[in-house]
Amino acid sequence: MATIYLIRHGQASFGKDNYDELSQMGWKQGRVLGRWLAGKVRPQAVLGGSLERHRETAEAIASGYGSAMPDMQILPGLNEFDHGSVIEAFRPAWADRAVMARDLSAFPKPAKAFQEAFVQAVRRWASGQHDEDYRETWPEFRLRVLAALDQLIEFADGSDVLVVTSGGPISVIVQQLLGLTDEKALKLNEVIANTSVTRVLYSGARRSLSVFNNYSHLEAADPALVTFR
Numbered sequence: 001m002a003t004i005y006l007i008r009h010g011q012a013s014f015g016k017d018n019y020d021e022l023s024q025m026g027w028k029q030g031r032v033l034g035r036w037l038a039g040k041v042r043p044q045a046v047l048g049g050s051l052e053r054h055r056e057t058a059e060a061i062a063s064g065y066g067s068a069m070p071d072m073q074i075l076p077g078l079n080e081f082d083h084g085s086v087i088e089a090f091r092p093a094w095a096d097r098a099v100m101a102r103d104l105s106a107f108p109k110p111a112k113a114f115q116e117a118f119v120q121a122v123r124r125w126a127s128g129q130h131d132e133d134y135r136e137t138w139p140e141f142r143l144r145v146l147a148a149l150d151q152l153i154e155f156a157d158g159s160d161v162l163v164v165t166s167g168g169p170i171s172v173i174v175q176q177l178l179g180l181t182d183e184k185a186l187k188l189n190e191v192i193a194n195t196s197v198t199r200v201l202y203s204g205a206r207r208s209l210s211v212f213n214n215y216s217h218l219e220a221a222d223p224a225l226v227t228f229r
Contacts, residue, residue: 003160003210004152005041006170006198007033009057011227020052022060029195029218029225030057034064036217041160046072047152048164049079057195058164072164075155077148080166081125081141083118089133090121115229119190126182138182145172153202167192174198177209193218194227 010026022030046069048054058072087094094100100114107113124130126138136144145168152163167189175185177200192198192213199211218225 001201001203001206001208002156002158003041004156004200004202005037005043005160005162006173006200007057007061007162007164008167008170008192008194008196008198009051009053009164010060011194011229012053022053022056025225025227026053026057026194027060029227030060031064032221032225033195033197033217034061035066036064036220037061037162038065038067041162043070043162044159045156046070046162046164047075047078047155048072049166049169050074050076051079051166054078054164054166058162061162061164073155075148075152077144077151078163078165078169080168081136085135086125087118087121089130090124091117111229119186122186122189126186141168142172142175145169146176149173149176153207156202158203170198173200174209174212177207188212191228194229 009022010029011023012020012026046058048058055072062069091100094103104110104113125134128138131137148169152161155161170192171185171189174180174188175182180188193215195218196213196215197211197217198209198213201208201210215226
């Protein structure tokens, strides 16, 4: 059976003007993963979403890999859901980033406060009770990701591939493979580490989860490299 290596992007730039770019930590995580993959995996293709953090993660992996790696090809269906619209539907005032920053600065740990609000916002989005508030509903997101999975398997044509994406799509794919509820899929999303590797085995129509959320490469290099946001 061939393998799809689902890789969550490196740490993005929380609190910066452009969240979508990797932080310095994110670049280092990607290079560490590349070195870990070298000698273990010879991908015939690299695919990813169209987000900047996907592209930069692929570049960091290639840098650490040390030998020729295929250029990443874009598959937009692998993009994350729109974090901004989900949080703004939950707290409309946070459409103004200055207001959000002001509110979060009142907490001892602003990043933790944001994460707690974000978890509530995502649960609201996935509940199905407020679909009119979102450009893309949870069911639409799931269908998009699963269609992208079919596309990448057709493209891979029985070969091993690296797929750089985000926590949301990885959670949806694992949910589908294991028959999990939406609630359990959302809980998975909360624990997927940056540059972790989830392995999916496939052969024809058969698809099986082999490994979920492996970040041993980060722990071996430096436990401080393990991040989840």
